[in-house]
Amino acid sequence: MPATLDNAAIAERLDAFAGLLDLAGSGRYTARAYRRAAETVRESRAPVAALVREGRVQELRGIGPGIAARLRELVETGAIAELDELEREVRPELVGLGRLLGIGPQRMVDIGRALGVSTADELRQAAREGRLKDVPGIGPKTEERVLARLESPERPRRRGLLLNRARALLEEIAGALGGEVAGDPRRWADESFELAVVVAAARPKAALDAFERLPAIVAVVEREARRAVGVTVEGLPVELIVAPPSRFGTELLRATGTPAYAEALGPLPAAADEEAVYAALGVPWCPPELREEPFRGTPPQLLELADVRGDLHCHTTWSDGKASVLEMATAARDLGYEYLAVCDHTRNVRVVPGLDADDLRRQAEEIAAANDALAPFRVLRGTEVDIRSDGGLDLPDDVLGELDWVQLSLHAGQREAREPLTRKVTEAMRHPAVTCLSHPRGRLINHRPPNALDLEAVFEVALETGVALETNGLANRLDLSGPEVRLAIEAGVPIVASTDAHSIRGLKNMRLAIATARRGWATAADVVNTRPLAELPLRRRAPG
Numbered sequence: 341m342p343a344t345l346d347n348a349a350i351a352e353r354l355d356a357f358a359g360l361l362d363l364a365g366s367g368r369y370t371a372r373a374y375r376r377a378a379e380t381v382r383e384s385r386a387p388v389a390a391l392v393r394e395g396r397v398q399e400l401r402g403i404g405p406g407i408a409a410r411l412r413e414l415v416e417t418g419a420i421a422e423l424d425e426l427e428r429e430v431r432p433e434l435v436g437l438g439r440l441l442g443i444g445p446q447r448m449v450d451i452g453r454a455l456g457v458s459t460a461d462e463l464r465q466a467a468r469e470g471r472l473k474d475v476p477g478i479g480p481k482t483e484e485r486v487l488a489r490l491e492s493p494e495r496p497r498r499r500g501l502l503l504n505r506a507r508a509l510l511e512e513i514a515g516a517l518g519g520e521v522a523g524d525p526r527r528w529a530d531e532s533f534e535l536a537v538v539v540a541a542a543r544p545k546a547a548l549d550a551f552e553r554l555p556a557i558v559a560v561v562e563r564e565a566r567r568a569v570g571v572t573v574e575g576l577p578v579e580l581i582v583a584p585p586s587r588f589g590t591e592l593l594r595a596t597g598t599p600a601y602a603e604a605l606g607p608l609p610a611a612a613d614e615e616a617v618y619a620a621l622g623v624p625w626c627p628p629e630l631r632e633e634p635f636r637g638t639p640p641q642l643l644e645l646a647d648v649r650g651d652l653h654c655h656t657t658w659s660d661g662k663a664s665v666l667e668m669a670t671a672a673r674d675l676g677y678e679y680l681a682v683c684d685h686t687r688n689v690r691v692v693p694g695l696d697a698d699d700l701r702r703q704a705e706e707i708a709a710a711n712d713a714l715a716p717f718r719v720l721r722g723t724e725v726d727i728r729s730d731g732g733l734d735l736p737d738d739v740l741g742e743l744d745w746v747q748l749s750l751h752a753g754q755r756e757a758r759e760p761l762t763r764k765v766t767e768a769m770r771h772p773a774v775t776c777l778s779h780p781r782g783r784l785i786n787h788r789p790p791n792a793l794d795l796e797a798v799f800e801v802a803l804e805t806g807v808a809l810e811t812n813g814l815a816n817r818l819d820l821s822g823p824e825v826r827l828a829i830e831a832g833v834p835i836v837a838s839t840d841a842h843s844i845r846g847l848k849n850m851r852l853a854i855a856t857a858r859r860g861w862a863t864a865a866d867v868v869n870t871r872p873l874a875e876l877p878l879r880r881r882a883p884g
């Protein structure tokens with residue numbers, strides 16, 4: 341029997357399986373199930389290998405019989421045969437390399453097979469020898485492009501990586517190498533293009549070798565004395581910088597960027613940590629979230645995750661959430677919060693189940709029971725009420741008047757012109773039951789641009805009515821964005837940092853909402869859900 345696998349090792353194998361299933365085109369659903377299972381295993385406090393041996397692993401959320409069987413195989417034999425087979429078949433190192441070079445997975449595997457190569461070095465060698473031409477279907481144009489991209493460090497422009505994935509990837513790599521996350525994810529950028537990790541080591545070889553062996557890095561495309569660039573299976577380049585310990589702070593500051601910010605500081609003195617670099621420059625230390633544009637001043641005391649006392653936007657099984665009211669509330673209490681607002685969808689959303697007035701009143705009983713069970717923790721009765729196409733709210737006034745917290749949301753018609761869109765939203769904000777406007781710009785990063793909403797007009801009505809504006813912690817929303825949060829705060833409009841969680845795990849997205857607020861220079865005083873329950877601006881007034 342193999343040595344006992346810890347939860348992290350099991351999760352890593354499940355993640356690898358998910359990645360390969362994606363590559364093999366096995367359907368997004370299966371890959372997603374494995375990814376979710378990996379997350380569950382990673383977060384489980386119980387040793388999962390022991391649960392597997394006791395035949396109890398299906399008690400964990402999201403682990404069905406199929407995944408349980410794979411886990412049994414892994415724990416008993418130390419491997420998953422199908423995973424090994426897939427690895428041989430889809431050649432992740434070639435697929436990752438291909439994506440970096442702008443060549444699709446299947447094509448790249450064909451090229452690898454035709455040339456008998458499987459690493460970046462072998463491919464480069466074959467290309468230099470002019471053997472690419474021998475591959476059926478490769479013309480001089482493709483050959484030229486592949487050669488150029490293999491030789492030059494310049495990378496094709498691509499979509500950025502969403503913040504949750506970027507943080508998870510770099511935290512895993514930095515954790516394995518004992519280094520620090522750098523690049524765009526350290527500034528909590530909405531999308532990451534520059535992924536970097538900085539490690540301190542007098543002798544760099546061990547760190548560089550360890551980097552090459554990481555499961556997340558499928559191919560190394562550049563390696564120098566103190567630096568390497570590897571690619572993930574998605575073709576994302578990740579840079580490793582191995583700094584001498586006496587220059588760790590200097591390299592970390594430089595690799596955190598942005599180039600405009602770092603350059604404006606002038607030549608960076610050598611120092612072992614960032615604080616010392618700043619001290620030597622005579623510039624106050626600056627939180628990474630603010631290192632976007634040149635800045636040498638004293639930063640404000642930014643909001644911290646620990647300042648948050650509750651979450652004001654989440655869903656339950658009443659609409660499209662995965663957990664019950666009690667489960668969500670218990671999880672929120674366990675995060676140390678004082679309150680949680682349950683804001684399920686209304687009927688107008690259509691694509692997911694929505695609630696009407698009767699449903700909301702039945703939900704009230706469940707919320708009351710949760711409050712009895714969890715007191716003094718407080719579950720707030722809320723809704724995420726749609727603005728209908730006619731501009732009205734999707735719930736009758738009487739039930740809106742019973743609620744503690746009303747999130748106003750536009751889910752359709754995001755492409756409407758600026759003037760009618762702004763009129764519709766600001767008019768809906770004037771409804772006396774509304775307390776907060778959800779994801780105001782309606783963007784879905786990489787899928788839908790922000791709507792044309794006139795934010796100045798929205799700020800004006802927000803000030804007039806007391807409606808707060810949300811910065812939404814879903815990684816593909818982050819809406820309002822950092823710069824928009826900053827404008828709102830400058831206008832004096834209160835911000836709510838919420839997760840819009842649809843599961844217990846989703847409640848952890850608070851760190852993304854907080855980071856986005858910090859990128860908007862928010863202090864705790866600017867953010868509504870840092871206030872204790874008694875000071876929340878609940879229910880503006882009952883509609884009259």
Ligand SMILES: [Zn+2]
Nearest residue numbers: 724749778779
């Ligand atoms: Zn929504």
Ligand SMILES: [Zn+2]
Nearest residue numbers: 653655724840
């Ligand atoms: Zn929502």
